[in-house]
Amino acid sequence: MRNFFARRTSWNLTTNRYTEALAAHRRAGREVLDLTASNPTNVGLRYREDELLKSLVHAQALTYTPEAKGLLAAREAVSTYYAAYGSQVSPDNLILTTSTSEAYSFLFRLLCDPGDTVLVPTPSYPLFDFLADLHDVKLEPYELLYDHGWQIDFHSAQAAIERAHGAVSRCRAVLAVHPNNPTGSFAKPLEVEELNRICAANEMAIVADEVFLDYSLAKDLPLTFSSNSTVLTFALSGLSKISGLPQMKIAWIAASGPQPLLSDAMGRLEVIADTYLSMNAPLQWAVPAMLEERHGIQRQLRQRMIGNLALLDAELATQELCRRLEVEGGWYAVLRVPVVGSDEDLAIALLRETGVLVQPGHFYDFASDGYLVISLITPGDEFAEGIRRLLAFIAGHQA
Numbered sequence: 001m002r003n004f005f006a007r008r009t010s011w012n013l014t015t016n017r018y019t020e021a022l023a024a025h026r027r028a029g030r031e032v033l034d035l036t037a038s039n040p041t042n043v044g045l046r047y048r049e050d051e052l053l054k055s056l057v058h059a060q061a062l063t064y065t066p067e068a069k070g071l072l073a074a075r076e077a078v079s080t081y082y083a084a085y086g087s088q089v090s091p092d093n094l095i096l097t098t099s100t101s102e103a104y105s106f107l108f109r110l111l112c113d114p115g116d117t118v119l120v121p122t123p124s125y126p127l128f129d130f131l132a133d134l135h136d137v138k139l140e141p142y143e144l145l146y147d148h149g150w151q152i153d154f155h156s157a158q159a160a161i162e163r164a165h166g167a168v169s170r171c172r173a174v175l176a177v178h179p180n181n182p183t184g185s186f187a188k189p190l191e192v193e194e195l196n197r198i199c200a201a202n203e204m205a206i207v208a209d210e211v212f213l214d215y216s217l218a219k220d221l222p223l224t225f226s227s228n229s230t231v232l233t234f235a236l237s238g239l240s241k242i243s244g245l246p247q248m249k250i251a252w253i254a255a256s257g258p259q260p261l262l263s264d265a266m267g268r269l270e271v272i273a274d275t276y277l278s279m280n281a282p283l284q285w286a287v288p289a290m291l292e293e294r295h296g297i298q299r300q301l302r303q304r305m306i307g308n309l310a311l312l313d314a315e316l317a318t319q320e321l322c323r324r325l326e327v328e329g330g331w332y333a334v335l336r337v338p339v340v341g342s343d344e345d346l347a348i349a350l351l352r353e354t355g356v357l358v359q360p361g362h363f364y365d366f367a368s369d370g371y372l373v374i375s376l377i378t379p380g381d382e383f384a385e386g387i388r389r390l391l392a393f394i395a396g397h398q399a
């Protein structure tokens with residue numbers, strides 16, 4: 001039976017203990033205070049329902065006009081989104097996709113031969129493993145270090161490139177999550193410079209996942225990789241986070257970089273996109289209106305994040321065992337807790353004994369135990385009660 005399938009699909013599909021514990025908790029009808037809530041459609045935001053539904057009804061959607069990069073009207077709206085950051089992204093250098101996962105998929109296909117490597121940050125979002133498996137790409141981690149804020153460890157990036165270079169395989173790209181999930185850290189201008197230097201020296205591209213770009217907590221707008229012209233760069237984003245609309249399945253790739261490499265990349269990407277033509281017409285016509293909805297949604301999310309962070313800090317100030325790491329943006333906070341066992345055991349015990357659900361740091365490949373990840377977009381009351389119970393639980397387990 002095992003030989004029937006491609007080796008790339010031989011994943012361990014057994015449910016992990018954390019997921020099992022949560023399912024059992026729910027089956028027993030027990031309360032869950034969900035501090036992992038990250039589905040924006042499920043956290044009590046007020047969406048302008050009429051506007052959203054109206055945007056889906058567009059007479060032109062009744063005509064089939066296949067366009068590999070996506071309909072021009074939609075790409076122009078995305079281009080306007082970047083203009084607000086002072087980044088001039090031509091619609092010609094945009095490709096619409098149904099998700100950032102699909103965008104990664106196109107880029108892995110564009111950049112990598114089987115066995116080639118892509119550098120990925122750690123700790124970070126765990127989706128990359130499956131995407132890499134599906135495209136026969138190897139991942140080499142480079143580390144983010146925490147020392148009064150997160151920084152890229154360029155020694156580990158250089159070592160990862162050296163490990164990746166083999167007789168026939170090569171390191172093709174570095175992936176940056178900007179801001180990173182869950183550390184909430186942005187790449188700083190000097191770090192971008194260093195990434196550019198490394199990529200230029202090794203003929204690598206930058207793939208920058210900017211889905212949380214709009215959720216910076218700083219006053220000034222963050223830089224966006226969409227205007228990086230030093231090396232071939234692909235900035236990814238979409239409406240899942242920008243407008244809190246993951247169900248609409250709208251994302252994109254914004255390509256930049258030196259010519260003629262950029263045109264060559266766009267020509268090839270267009271063929272990849274044309275092979276699938278995965279975007280549907282009604283959603284593409286809705287992109288301008290759905291992007292417009294971001295203002296109201298982001299206002300609410302920002303208020304929620306700032307409120308929850310203030311509440312978290314007030315509760316943390318009452319004790320000394322647990323602290324939070326610096327957050328520059330994104331929807332998450334990382335808590336540093338005393339190591340009494342594995343983070344997974346801690347998260348499971350917390351759920352069983354208090355009903356509070358958090359994510360163990362090891363889901364994101366933190367280098368050691370002692371980290372829990374919580375969502376800052378959890379509704380305020382649930383967040384407040386969850387944090388109180390969490391801190392009381394940790395205090396109890398130290399006693």
Ligand SMILES: Cc1ncc(COP(=O)(O)O)c(C=O)c1O
Pocket residue numbers: 098099100101102125177180181209211237238239240246250251
């Ligand atoms: C860093 C990062 N990239 C991409 C995604 C998924 O985006 P999409 O819904 O466009 O696939 C997520 C979802 O949480 C994310 O955290």
